[in-house]
Amino acid sequence: VRILALGFSILLFAHWDACLLYLSARLKDFDADRTWVGFLGLQHRPKSVQYLYAVFKAYSHMLCIGYGVAMPLSTVEVVLTTLSMLLGAALFAGIIGSLTAFMMSLDSPSAKYE
Template identity: 40%
Template sequence: MMVIISHWNGCLMFLLPRLYEFPHDSWVAVDKLTGKDWTEQYSWALFRAMSHMLCIGYGQEPPTSIMDLWLVMISMISGATCYALFIGNATNMIHQFDSSRRQYTEK
């Protein structure tokens, strides 16, 4: 699930600057990725999305426009949601491993 959300987020990271024809202050133009191969563009977009989702920083530079700012916030919120779901599911699995002992103790 995290990989799919990271992919969608990376595609969104690149799609919005592209729709605005790569403004000079967008991360794509700043990193000089407008004329590069699609694999390099996708790799950097995925890296940027995953670094936001894992809350390890803004990437190479902080957001410079309102569009970048909203993308970063959406990315961080989706990453925090995935992290919370992961912790909740892991906790639930741990509790289910010892459910018979817990039931015995409750009785």
């Protein structure tokens, strides 16, 4: 149950992060020189495509894989990217810890026997 809760937390955080990343671009009127949405020309694409790119960008930050859609172009985007990387690393560390604890609990009967 704890692993599912952490998985849901990751999905929820990715959604919030994607919305904040898109909002930061929208507040700057999708300027191509100052926002990732304008840089990629997404402002006139369907909302589903915009959301897909925003979620992809959020997961790229959370996983710290360096496969970003576009580098941060404003101070707000730098702050959001940094927060996304830190919180993403913390969430994934929680998942690894939960999986490790679960695997150890599966082996507890044999550990008690010895």
